[in-house]
Amino acid sequence: MDNDQRELPKPTPETQHFWDGTRRGELRLQRCKSTGEVYFPPRHFCPSSGSTDIEIIRASGRATLHSYVISHLPAPGFTPPYAIAIAKLEEGPKMMCNIVECEQTPEALILDMPLEVSFEKVNDEITLPQFKPAEK
Amino acid sequence: MKRNSVAIVGASETTELGKIPTMSQVQLHADAALNAIADAGLKLSDIDGVATGGHNAVEIAHYLGIVPKWLDGTSVGGCSFMLLVRHAVAAINEGLCETVLITHGESGRSNLGRHGSSIFPSLFQQQFERPFGVTRPPTMFTIPVLRYMKDFGLSEETLAMVSVVQREWAAKNPRASFKDPIDVNDVLNSKMICYPFRLLMCCLVTDGGGALILTKSDRAKDLKQKPVYIRGSGESCETPMISQMADFTSSAAFRVAGLNAFESAGIDHGDVNHLMIYDAFAHLPIYGLEDLGFVKRGEGGDFISDGNTRPGGRLPMNTNGGGLSYMHSGMYGMYALQEGVRQMRGTAPAQINGAEISMVHGVGGMFSASGNIVLTNVK
Numbered sequence: 001m002d003n004d005q006r007e008l009p010k011p012t013p014e015t016q017h018f019w020d021g022t023r024r025g026e027l028r029l030q031r032c033k034s035t036g037e038v039y040f041p042p043r044h045f046c047p048s049s050g051s052t053d054i055e056i057i058r059a060s061g062r063a064t065l066h067s068y069v070i071s072h073l074p075a076p077g078f079t080p081p082y083a084i085a086i087a088k089l090e091e092g093p094k095m096m097c098n099i100v101e102c103e104q105t106p107e108a109l110i111l112d113m114p115l116e117v118s119f120e121k122v123n124d125e126i127t128l129p130q131f132k133p134a135e136k
Numbered sequence: 137m138k139r140n141s142v143a144i145v146g147a148s149e150t151t152e153l154g155k156i157p158t159m160s161q162v163q164l165h166a167d168a169a170l171n172a173i174a175d176a177g178l179k180l181s182d183i184d185g186v187a188t189g190g191h192n193a194v195e196i197a198h199y200l201g202i203v204p205k206w207l208d209g210t211s212v213g214g215c216s217f218m219l220l221v222r223h224a225v226a227a228i229n230e231g232l233c234e235t236v237l238i239t240h241g242e243s244g245r246s247n248l249g250r251h252g253s254s255i256f257p258s259l260f261q262q263q264f265e266r267p268f269g270v271t272r273p274p275t276m277f278t279i280p281v282l283r284y285m286k287d288f289g290l291s292e293e294t295l296a297m298v299s300v301v302q303r304e305w306a307a308k309n310p311r312a313s314f315k316d317p318i319d320v321n322d323v324l325n326s327k328m329i330c331y332p333f334r335l336l337m338c339c340l341v342t343d344g345g346g347a348l349i350l351t352k353s354d355r356a357k358d359l360k361q362k363p364v365y366i367r368g369s370g371e372s373c374e375t376p377m378i379s380q381m382a383d384f385t386s387s388a389a390f391r392v393a394g395l396n397a398f399e400s401a402g403i404d405h406g407d408v409n410h411l412m413i414y415d416a417f418a419h420l421p422i423y424g425l426e427d428l429g430f431v432k433r434g435e436g437g438d439f440i441s442d443g444n445t446r447p448g449g450r451l452p453m454n455t456n457g458g459g460l461s462y463m464h465s466g467m468y469g470m471y472a473l474q475e476g477v478r479q480m481r482g483t484a485p486a487q488i489n490g491a492e493i494s495m496v497h498g499v500g501g502m503f504s505a506s507g508n509i510v511l512t513n514v515k
Contacts, residue, residue, distance in 0.1 A: 009263035041260045041380070067283035067384055070331035071275045078269045081331070085268075086279060086379055096265045096379040106331060111286045128267055 006077035022127040027059040040093035061117035063087035087131045101132040142225040143356040143363035146176025146349030147477040156343040160249025164241030164345035172347035177360030185233030189216025206233035213500025214467040218507025222369040241345030242465035258376035274330045276502040280384035288434035296323035297441035298418040306457025308486035314461045337418035339464035346470035364480040368401025368510035378502040389506035390427035397508035409491035410479045412472040414499045415458040469498035480513040
């Protein structure tokens with residue numbers, strides 16, 4: 001991948017902790033202290049209860065392959081065909097990602113296969129949370 | 137909503153559909169608007185309410201020389217027009233205006249005078265989706281489907297049958313972009329776009345537009361066309377990000393909008409003689425049939441491949457050929473409504489004889505929003 005051409009995230013006040021986390025090798029989620037619900041994407045309150053009594057937690061990084069497509073269309077910074085995937089995190093939320101260290105084929109990408117987070121440093125500011133097949 | 141209180145009294149698409157290099161987007165709106173006003177037997181000066189999605193509503197009103205008493209620019213993607221019809225019914229019943237013009241125009245293929253996105257950009261999508269290589273709709277709308285295929289045992293062949301059946305309807309429609317018959321092998325052997333989606337499972341990209349004129353039903357009887365009444369409606373939304381759809385096998389927006397449409401119309405599934413389910417991609421009619429409750433979860437694919445929705449089937453669906461074969465400028469909802477109106481007027485190229493109730497479902501964005509309108513020709 002030519003990293004320079006990818007559209008990179010522009011962190012906002014609500015999401016800065018997430019991107020600070022990936023830079024340090026941590027996948028961060030938020031949890032509502034009153035209901036225990038873990039949610040994503042980040043915001044200053046729990047979208048289920050409306051409570052602002054929330055905490056930032058470090059996710060295990062374990063996930064499963066929930067769904068994906070293999071795009072054959074051109075995209076800046078990507079060499080088709082490449083998979084755009086959804087990791088379902090152990091804690092519950094879903095997250096879009098690419099599957100790294102894996103062939104980009106239907107034969108290699110099996111639904112519900114275990115994944116683990118893999119941090120891809122793009123530059124000093126941005127590290128993307130990617131996923132790879134979990135080591136047995 | 138007051139059942140059958142407001143009617144569609146004018147309806148038209150742009151004079152041409154497909155590739156229209158002679159008109160920019162605003163003129164596509166105007167071409168359809170002028171056609172619809174003529175269809176109703178009205179004059180521009182009769183219009184006192186203007187609504188559009190995907191384009192600045194002020195620009196449309198100004199371009200047409202209208203200073204309206206009511207304006208709506210709801211823009212949530214291709215189903216915006218279902219929501220605008222619903223909002224117009226409320227506005228007319230509230231006395232905010234008398235005669236509403238709803239326009240759509242989109243230079244989807246020629247890209248003339250098209251500026252900005254028809255859907256508001258999402259802050260979260262910029263950060264949590266676009267870095268992973270999502271670009272155009274085929275890279276997003278398709279993402280939930282492998283989950284559905286595994287959970288419900290839907291095969292690629294059955295998915296391909298959606299495109300095959302819709303082409304059968306398109307063959308009956310002189311204005312359809314693609315009319316030649318296709319079979320499952322044609323679909324599965326067409327160019328891979330975004331696995332598991334091949335080219336023939338993806339909608340067309342065309343230029344075109346459409347417009348509707350709505351007014352109170354008691355006024356409609358003095359006008360030129362057979363009135364088509366708005367019997368019920370629904371709308372909802374779920375998420376601007378496909379990755380955050382709660383259930384990859386079912387759309388919350390479809391379910392809420394559909395349930396409200398049935399309840400407000402006071403009808404059951406068996407009352408629906410004609411159905412339009414927005415088909416930007418081949419899986420959408422499957423999700424739509426299930427989320428609107430026409431079939432049980434997991435049965436939508438077989439329902440279509442068994443022939444229930446094809447010409448002669450018991451639930452005629454997407455009778456214009458749909459976004460897969462008729463036309464798809466980007467925001468297809470207006471064309472689905474136009475076909476619903478034609479069926480209720482009895483003027484559709486593939487007319488369903490005796491049809492009295494048409495349900496027109498729409499989706500906006502990537503399962504982001506939904507609108508649903510129940511039309512009828514009996515009051």
